[in-house]
Amino acid sequence: MSQSMRRMIFWFEYGSTYTYLTVARIDALAAQAGVVVDWRPFLLGPLLKDRGMAQGPFLGNPPKLDYMWRDLSRRAEAYGLPYRKPSVYPPNTLLTARIGTLAAMQGWCDAFTREVFRLHWTEDIAIGTDDNLRRALTTVGRNPEEVMVAAQSDANKQLLRAATDAAEAMGLFGSPSFTIGDELFWGDDRLEDALAFAQSSGRTTAGQV
Amino acid sequence: MSQSMRRMIFWFEYGSTYTYLTVARIDALAAQAGVVVDWRPFLLGPLLKDRGMAQGPFLGNPPKLDYMWRDLSRRAEAYGLPYRKPSVYPPNTLLTARIGTLAAMQGWCDAFTREVFRLHWTEDIAIGTDDNLRRALTTVGRNPEEVMVAAQSDANKQLLRAATDAAEAMGLFGSPSFTIGDELFWGDDRLEDALAFAQSSGRTTAGQV
Numbered sequence: 001m002s003q004s005m006r007r008m009i010f011w012f013e014y015g016s017t018y019t020y021l022t023v024a025r026i027d028a029l030a031a032q033a034g035v036v037v038d039w040r041p042f043l044l045g046p047l048l049k050d051r052g053m054a055q056g057p058f059l060g061n062p063p064k065l066d067y068m069w070r071d072l073s074r075r076a077e078a079y080g081l082p083y084r085k086p087s088v089y090p091p092n093t094l095l096t097a098r099i100g101t102l103a104a105m106q107g108w109c110d111a112f113t114r115e116v117f118r119l120h121w122t123e124d125i126a127i128g129t130d131d132n133l134r135r136a137l138t139t140v141g142r143n144p145e146e147v148m149v150a151a152q153s154d155a156n157k158q159l160l161r162a163a164t165d166a167a168e169a170m171g172l173f174g175s176p177s178f179t180i181g182d183e184l185f186w187g188d189d190r191l192e193d194a195l196a197f198a199q200s201s202g203r204t205t206a207g208q209v
Numbered sequence: 210m211s212q213s214m215r216r217m218i219f220w221f222e223y224g225s226t227y228t229y230l231t232v233a234r235i236d237a238l239a240a241q242a243g244v245v246v247d248w249r250p251f252l253l254g255p256l257l258k259d260r261g262m263a264q265g266p267f268l269g270n271p272p273k274l275d276y277m278w279r280d281l282s283r284r285a286e287a288y289g290l291p292y293r294k295p296s297v298y299p300p301n302t303l304l305t306a307r308i309g310t311l312a313a314m315q316g317w318c319d320a321f322t323r324e325v326f327r328l329h330w331t332e333d334i335a336i337g338t339d340d341n342l343r344r345a346l347t348t349v350g351r352n353p354e355e356v357m358v359a360a361q362s363d364a365n366k367q368l369l370r371a372a373t374d375a376a377e378a379m380g381l382f383g384s385p386s387f388t389i390g391d392e393l394f395w396g397d398d399r400l401e402d403a404l405a406f407a408q409s410s411g412r413t414t415a416g417q418v
Contacts, residue, residue, distance in 0.1 A: 063260075064382040067380065172272065173276065
């Protein structure tokens with residue numbers, strides 16, 4: 001079989017808790033499945049706001065929020081992932097998403113994002129803080145000062161806005177989400193299903209934003 | 210090992226779509242796990258209203274609602290379950306929940322509920338309609354007239370209210386939910402995890418409502 005590589009877009013919001021599970025798992029699973037993953041940060045807040053929702057499903061629903069933390073710690077344990085409940089929730093993710101967008105253009109979004117989430121979820125160095133960003137950038141061999149300037153350029157800001165608009169147009173409503181063509185899968189629970197679909201769907205062209 | 214039977218409470222709202230998957234799967238999985246399931250209908254609407262929410266997560270969010278239907282059909286296929294998208298959504302579930310409550314007291318809630326869901330999800334005979342209730346009751350060998358009178362007694366109405374209050378007090382926020390002692394699992398995706406927990410937790414006393 002000499003088909004082109006199967007591709008899947010991984011859409012994510014840095015402030016999404018369940019996205020930690022996916023960020024920590026997706027590389028090994030995608031490699032097993034022979035699927036190339038395009039990491040695509042977007043902002044969930046503006047997308048929800050456009051649909052008349054002030055926030056995600058957890059903040060206005062304390063029992064659901066309590067359950068989320070319990071469920072996350074159980075899933076992390078089941079997957080053998082390190083887990084420490086972060087003290088900051090929700091984090092402010094705008095600058096991180098801008099850097100992730102720049103990183104996706106330059107090919108280092110996966111490594112950067114893994115480190116951002118690792119710091120947040122295992123060392124309680126909160127996503128969005130200067131400490132989190134500088135450490136993650138340094139770990140992946142980038143110069144924090146240079147990256148922060150480039151990430152705040154008008155062109156890069158516009159790129160993140162365009163990714164968010166594209167997510168909205170595709171009917172995304174949460175993170176993590178996975179698309180193969182116009183087929184959508186939502187949630188870390190559907191990561192394996194999405195990869196199986198990508199694998200079985202033959203040559204697929206990843207959407208361009 | 211001669212421990213007492215492991216027990217798990219299965220809390221459900223008849224109008225919940227994902228609950229179909231659980232209703233169709235739980236008996237075989239529970240038998241494999243050696244866990245006794247207590248079927249416990251409750252009403253999700255009043256519980257959400259008490260928390261300031263007018264409705265569940267789908268109705269106000271069209272892209273999420275679209276995704277729900279797609280995801281449900283994919284899950285049904287993956288599980289080998291018959292599936293036909295119902296024309297009624299959301300169904301009116303009050304009378305069905307009252308009958309389910311009576312049935313739970315009399316030991317035939319599982320058979321009745323399976324048939325109610327089967328009619329709704331494979332023959333498009335909508336939950337809450339007279340046709341759905343009469344057929345399901347007849348199939349499980351009950352007299353529809355007698356059951357409907359008994360289900361509308363003050364005592365039985367009060368029993369359903371008490372179950373809903375208990376669900377709220379336990380921090381439930383959706384259907385299906387599973388509890389073992391005060392450990393909560395939510396969603397058809399967590400059915401296997403809940404049964405594994407019930408199985409490993411030794412003798413557990415099912416909560417009384």
